[in-house]
Amino acid sequence: xxxxxxxxxxxxxxxxxxxxxxxxxxxxxxxxxxxxxxxxxxxxxxxxxxxxxxxxxxxxxxxxxxxxxxxxxxxxxxxxxxxxxxxxxxxxxxxxxxxxxxxxxxxxxxxxxxxxxxxxxxxxxxxxxxxxxxxxxxxxxxxxxxxxxxxxxxxxxxxxxxxxxxxxxxxxxxxxxxxxxxxxxxxxxxxxxxxxxxxxxxxxxxxxxxxxxxxxxxxxxxxxxxxxxxxxx
Amino acid sequence: xxxxxxxxxxxxxxxxxxxxxxxxxxxxxxxxxxxxxxxxxxxxxxxxxxxxxxxxxxxxxxxxxxxxxxxxxxxxxxxxxxxxxxxxxxxxxxxxxxxxxxxxxxxxxxxxxxxxxxxxxxxxxxxxxxxxxxxxxxxxxxxxxxxxxxxxxxxxxxxxxxxxxxxxxxxxxxxxxxxxxxxxxxxxxxxxxxxxxxxxxxxxxxxxxxxxxxxxxxxxxxxxxxxxxxxxx
DNA sequence: TCACAAGGATTGTTGAACAATACTTCAATA
DNA sequence: TATTGAAGTATTGTTCAACAATCCTTGTGA
Numbered sequence: 001x002x003x004x005x006x007x008x009x010x011x012x013x014x015x016x017x018x019x020x021x022x023x024x025x026x027x028x029x030x031x032x033x034x035x036x037x038x039x040x041x042x043x044x045x046x047x048x049x050x051x052x053x054x055x056x057x058x059x060x061x062x063x064x065x066x067x068x069x070x071x072x073x074x075x076x077x078x079x080x081x082x083x084x085x086x087x088x089x090x091x092x093x094x095x096x097x098x099x100x101x102x103x104x105x106x107x108x109x110x111x112x113x114x115x116x117x118x119x120x121x122x123x124x125x126x127x128x129x130x131x132x133x134x135x136x137x138x139x140x141x142x143x144x145x146x147x148x149x150x151x152x153x154x155x156x157x158x159x160x161x162x163x164x165x166x167x168x169x170x171x172x173x174x175x176x177x178x179x180x181x182x183x184x185x186x187x188x189x190x191x192x193x194x195x196x197x198x199x200x201x202x203x204x205x206x207x208x209x210x211x212x213x214x215x216x217x218x219x220x221x222x223x224x225x226x227x228x229x230x231x232x233x
Numbered sequence: 234x235x236x237x238x239x240x241x242x243x244x245x246x247x248x249x250x251x252x253x254x255x256x257x258x259x260x261x262x263x264x265x266x267x268x269x270x271x272x273x274x275x276x277x278x279x280x281x282x283x284x285x286x287x288x289x290x291x292x293x294x295x296x297x298x299x300x301x302x303x304x305x306x307x308x309x310x311x312x313x314x315x316x317x318x319x320x321x322x323x324x325x326x327x328x329x330x331x332x333x334x335x336x337x338x339x340x341x342x343x344x345x346x347x348x349x350x351x352x353x354x355x356x357x358x359x360x361x362x363x364x365x366x367x368x369x370x371x372x373x374x375x376x377x378x379x380x381x382x383x384x385x386x387x388x389x390x391x392x393x394x395x396x397x398x399x400x401x402x403x404x405x406x407x408x409x410x411x412x413x414x415x416x417x418x419x420x421x422x423x424x425x426x427x428x429x430x431x432x433x434x435x436x437x438x439x440x441x442x443x444x445x446x447x448x449x450x451x452x453x454x455x456x457x458x459x460x461x462x463x464x465x466x
Numbered sequence: 467t468c469a470c471a472a473g474g475a476t477t478g479t480t481g482a483a484c485a486a487t488a489c490t491t492c493a494a495t496a
Numbered sequence: 497t498a499t500t501g502a503a504g505t506a507t508t509g510t511t512c513a514a515c516a517a518t519c520c521t522t523g524t525g526a
Contacts, residue, residue: 021312021313022312024300060293063293063297064296064297064300067257067297067300067301067304068300068304071300071301071304079254079255080254095391095392095393096393098389098390098391098393098394099389099391099393099394099397101339102335102336102339102340102389102394103335103336105339106334106335106338106339107335156331156332156335157331158328158331158332159328160328160329160331160332160401161331161332161335164332164397168393
């Protein structure tokens with residue numbers, strides 16, 4: 001017989017690829033993508049009948065998908081009026097940053113206990129962003145920035161925090177589409193991202209936290225200003 | 234004419250009392266109550282047909298309610314098998330405490346910027362717990378402890394953190410029902426709760442954070458032990 | 467004991483139907 | 497003109513019934 005049967009424990013987890021089958025979840029994924037990349041403008045109304053025809057799913061299934069995205073704050077559900085793509089305001093941005101500060105700063109400060117490859121994931125996101133900049137791929141820079149901060153949150157090694165960060169950053173990205181010129185918003189922060197990563201890799205977690213806090217202050221300020229001066233009515 | 238029409242802006246917001254009407258949400262509220270007070274045991278299966286008959290709602294409406302509670306991690310949805318009351322394990326408790334530490338400690342340290350009556354809310358929860366202890370109302374002590382930590386999270390003044398804390402503590406409470414003797418679990422912590430509150434009221438936020446961190450260590454340890462030594466099979 | 471097939475039970479999804487509510491239009495009135 | 501009121505229409509809220517897909521149980525046979 002071959003050594004042991006342990007080989008079955010060694011192959012990678014299927015990870016949701018098996019259980020993932022519900023139509024409602026697939027529709028939710030599809031919609032989430034369209035919302036995040038801006039294909040569905042904030043405030044847009046989602047008609048049950050028309051979307052149902054478009055996706056070839058029944059109204060009931062569609063409504064289940066709506067509930068999922070509503071819980072992620074990407075859709076708002078107004079009773080007897082329908083569901084709309086969420087339209088975050090300045091106060092929402094402020095609130096999201098409150099939560100980001102709490103979670104990401106705690107994550108960075110918990111660096112010494114972070115799981116093994118967690119810091120490496122941050123570095124990968126940094127390079128992903130720099131590659132996008134080299135191509136002039138502004139959309140890609142935004143995506144990389146999301147991955148970067150998700151990786152920061154990942155330092156806590158907490159599935160619940162990971163999930164929360166995922167939602168939070170998706171909602172934040174939605175907020176960008178309300179802004180005037182989100183194009184090269186993130187580009188100036190790429191160098192700062194790398195600097196923080198270097199500090200993490202060097203084990204200077206407290207200094208990294210201070211740097212990150214500085215980033216929050218600047219980015220929040222810039223974002224809120226972009227909201228307060230509305231993108232021409 | 235009477236001075237201005239501004240009086241209409243001055244009356245208090247109706248605040249969700251008007252929009253709150255969906256049957257699915259009411260069913261979700263009902264189920265949530267039954268789950269956190271232990272009427273529905275962890276691991277129990279929720280049959281769509283039987284629950285639908287019981288509550289006099291259709292399967293579709295019930296399924297919408299399930300989705301809501303699933304997103305709060307109170308129910309787990311297994312494809313083609315049904316929904317079950319979540320059954321948190323030791324690793325879930327550890328993870329919940331990771332997130333609690335991040336949020337509540339950040340909240341306490343943000344004390345100086347806390348909204349006006351936020352500290353008072355913490356004090357109210359302390360007294361609510363002491364009153365419950367005086368009555369020997371163990372269930373009430375647990376409820377008061379939940380309110381206490383929600384109030385701690387409320388120091389951040391963030392709606393998103395509030396919502397997250399609400400879910401987190403509901404899930405944590407569910408975890409208690411897996412324990413052997415959850416009866417007087419919280420009683421020993423009442424004095425500590427008051428001590429932390431006094432520190433908050435005195436403005437010693439950093440000291441309060443240290444005390445709170447100590448509470449987390451002890452409570453988590455006690456909880457995890459209660460899980461590792463299972464409540465007789 | 468194990469494998470496997472048949473059967474029943476439950477969920478996944480659809481489509482249609484009706485009630486309840488919101489939105490639109492337009493006429494009537496002050 | 498501005499506002500009110502009253503249809504009429506469109507959309508959502510909810511239910512019901514049906515069928516496909518999947519799981520679980522049971523019993524049979526080797």
